[in-house]
Amino acid sequence: MIPDFQALMRPVLELTSDGAVHPMKQVIDDLGAEFDVSDDERAELIPSGQRRFDNKAHWAVSHLFQAGLLERPLRAHIRITDRGRQALVEIPERIDVKALGRYPEYVAFRSRSRIRKADLSSNPTAETDDRSPLELAQAAEAENRAAVEGEILERVLAVSPRDFEVLVIKLLSKMGYGQHGVVEHSGQPGDRGIDGIISQDPLGLDRIYIQAKRYNGTVVQRPEIQKFVGALMGAQGDRGVFITSSRFTQGAIEEARRVNARIELIDGDRLAQLMVRHEVGVQADAPIVLYRVDEDFFEAL
Incomplete structure (x- = not known):
């Protein structure tokens, strides 16, 4: 069974705890082995065409990055920060969005994505979420936009x-x-x-x-x-x-x-x-199309 992205947070930090720069592909492979994800599960795709397990791993990394527990020194590579090492000591159990709520940068990220502070204890992408598909898509879009805004500002600060x-x-x-x-x-x-x-x-x-x-x-x-x-x-x-x-x-x-x-x-x-x-310094991924029944079509028959 593919774990939710929050379950991957602490393992990601543990896999990178040596302080070295790790290729994201290797991290995903190591996570798959640790959680005994089958080949069929690894091949499972989401509507955008990305592998479901890979998507969850990237979301885990994105949240850890927003909290300052990981950094991206190279493209498609990650490295644990001093704060990340400290988190492994200070948070001995599960590291999830509720635990990340102790970091101001992460709270600011959630605020940018217009998610209420009270929601910090919930999983915004949980498969048991009772929101409609449209509401889930809108929440995911807002969270993705907030994450990219935070990441792009980090890149801006690095230019001359x-x-x-x-x-x-x-x-x-x-x-x-x-x-x-x-x-x-x-x-x-x-x-x-x-x-x-x-x-x-x-x-x-x-x-x-x-x-x-x-x-x-x-x-x-x-x-x-x-x-x-x-x-x-x-x-x-x-x-x-x-x-x-x-x-x-x-x-x-x-x-x-x-x-x-x-x-x-x-x-x-x-x-x-x-x-x-305005898509400057970013690239748009494939959009997800949602459908609804056209009542006017059936009434006109």
């Missing part, structure tokens, strides 16, 4: 400041800005606080100026907004977008609202949401 600027330009282009003009990267030494320019029309008369700050832990404060506003005034602009991988202080938010120029602020969480929504 210049690559972050390029990433922002690509995102804004994908969102449709500059469709009738151009979106250009201007960030370089001496750029006077302007990392990119969106020309909304062919002549460049309608412009939006971009500031991009890849910060890991450092928050954007009021003085940086003031500097950006100064850069806008210097460029004779009145509209700007300030994007950061971190967050804005309340003072920074108030400053953006106070000035005459129109300043749009995008923090790390919103950046991740926009990247997923």
Whole structure:
């Protein structure tokens, strides 16, 4: 019998407890052997075409990653973190979503997926769930989106400041800005606080100026907004977008609202949401189609 994804959490940590980098494929094979999953069960597929057991293993890893117990140093490879080793000691029994609720990052992940805190003790993908197929699909989609948003923000924090600027330009282009003009990267030494320019029309008369700050832990404060506003005034602009991988202080938010120029602020969480929504740095898997009876068809017979 294929175990649920929560039953795989502690075994995943135990299999990686040596601190080495482990290929995900090998971890899945080792889990299959540990739970005595038959070849027929390993071949069983879910509607998206992925193997059911592999899917559950990946979900277990995803939840452990969101809690900071695992990291992904290479593509399709995982490694236990110091927190993961500590969890094996501090949580001697089953490690599941309820146990992961002790970690703030995991609680934030569940909040992003719009799952109530009271649900932390339940299995959101349990096969005994009494929700309708549509409700289950919607819950799974929300949880998947939240997980990917968390993972993509981790990847964003790992890029260089210049690559972050390029990433922002690509995102804004994908969102449709500059469709009738151009979106250009201007960030370089001496750029006077302007990392990119969106020309909304062919002549460049309608412009939006971009500031991009890849910060890991450092928050954007009021003085940086003031500097950006100064850069806008210097460029004779009145509209700007300030994007950061971190967050804005309340003072920074108030400053953006106070000035005459129109300043749009995008923090790390919103950046991740926009990247997923517009499929920048992510790939969409095969969708699941749900059917319902067409009552109008039968009434028209």
